[in-house]
Amino acid sequence: MKLKPIYDKIVVKRMEEKEQKTPSGIIIPDTAKEKPQVGEVIAVGNGKVLNNGEIRPLAVNVGDKVLFNKYAGTEVELDGEKYLVMAEDEVLAIIE
Structure with a gap:
């Protein structure tokens, strides 16, 4: 099954983060980490409908x-x- 967004919607897959360790070597569990705010666009809608149609x-x-x-x-x-x-x-920037 595939997702096909409509209008100005996009589908994004979050980028996986590498395992994080503190400087002393303690591994930070996934439950204690914030989710990444970077992702790859997987699908896009056909466009934003303007006021004039x-x-x-x-x-x-x-x-x-x-x-x-x-x-x-x-x-x-x-x-x-x-x-x-x-x-x-909701996208803040495109990373180049």
Whole structure:
């Protein structure tokens, strides 16, 4: 099954973080870490509908690495993978 977002929505997969250790060698468990705020765009909608009815193409494309705020989007699980579905305006920046 695939997710096909509509309008100005995008599907983002969070980037996996490497295992984190403190300087003294203590491994920080996943439950104590914040979720990464960087992800890869997996799918994009066809564009934002403007007030005059025109559709503006999205600024992000499939494959872009994006930075988003901590509480952006709605988390969904599909085929055992977790994704975020969010509006394009929740993206803070494209990482080049």
